[in-house]
Amino acid sequence: MPVPELIPISYEPDYHTDTIGAHAGGLFFGGVCRGWPVVAYEGTGEWPWRNEHGKSVPGPWFAILHLFDRDGRHRGSEIRPAADGAEADQALQRMMAGLQEVKYEDIAIRPFRVDAHGCVFGLIDETGKAEDGNGHVEYYPNMIGFYEPWDGSYDT
Numbered sequence: 001m002p003v004p005e006l007i008p009i010s011y012e013p014d015y016h017t018d019t020i021g022a023h024a025g026g027l028f029f030g031g032v033c034r035g036w037p038v039v040a041y042e043g044t045g046e047w048p049w050r051n052e053h054g055k056s057v058p059g060p061w062f063a064i065l066h067l068f069d070r071d072g073r074h075r076g077s078e079i080r081p082a083a084d085g086a087e088a089d090q091a092l093q094r095m096m097a098g099l100q101e102v103k104y105e106d107i108a109i110r111p112f113r114v115d116a117h118g119c120v121f122g123l124i125d126e127t128g129k130a131e132d133g134n135g136h137v138e139y140y141p142n143m144i145g146f147y148e149p150w151d152g153s154y155d156t
Contacts, residue, residue: 005110006072006110008107008151009154010152011107018104019092019104021103022102022103022107024099024100024101026067026070027067029065029068029109031142032082033062033088034058034059035117035118036059036120036140036141036143060117060119061081061082063088064080064092064121065092065096066112066114068109072109072110074114077114077121079117110123111123119140121140124139134147
């Protein structure tokens with residue numbers, strides 16, 4: 001089954017999609033996550049973050065707030081680097097405080113991509129990467145996968 005124009009995403013309190021919903025200006029998808037480098041995503045380079053022994057380590061922390069119109073079209077993103085997860089949580093809370101009439105609920109948005117701070121962010125159609133050819137959309141950098149039956153559920 002091909003990827004639908006609008007990807008349903010279920011609101012799940014205290015889990016990966018606990019900061020999604022509607023606000024006075026449209027829809028939002030927020031969160032805190034470590035980065036996924038553009039070079040690794042595109043296969044154009046090696047994982048850029050390594051420890052003193054040369055071993056790959058997780059990317060930097062970010063507070064992320066993507067905004068959409070009521071038809072699920074991406075309107076902009078606020079992506080703030082943070083020193084750690086706690087700082088990113090605080091930054092996300094400040095970003096969310098700027099929204100009015102927030103209601104946490106299921107959303108449906110269109111695929112989009114934002115490259116910022118050397119990382120990939122967005123809801124990206126990866127159907128061409130799937131061995132079976134089935135529709136597949138991945139939310140970066142969280143690595144949340146959406147598939148048929150396109151009911152808002154996801155895999156991590």
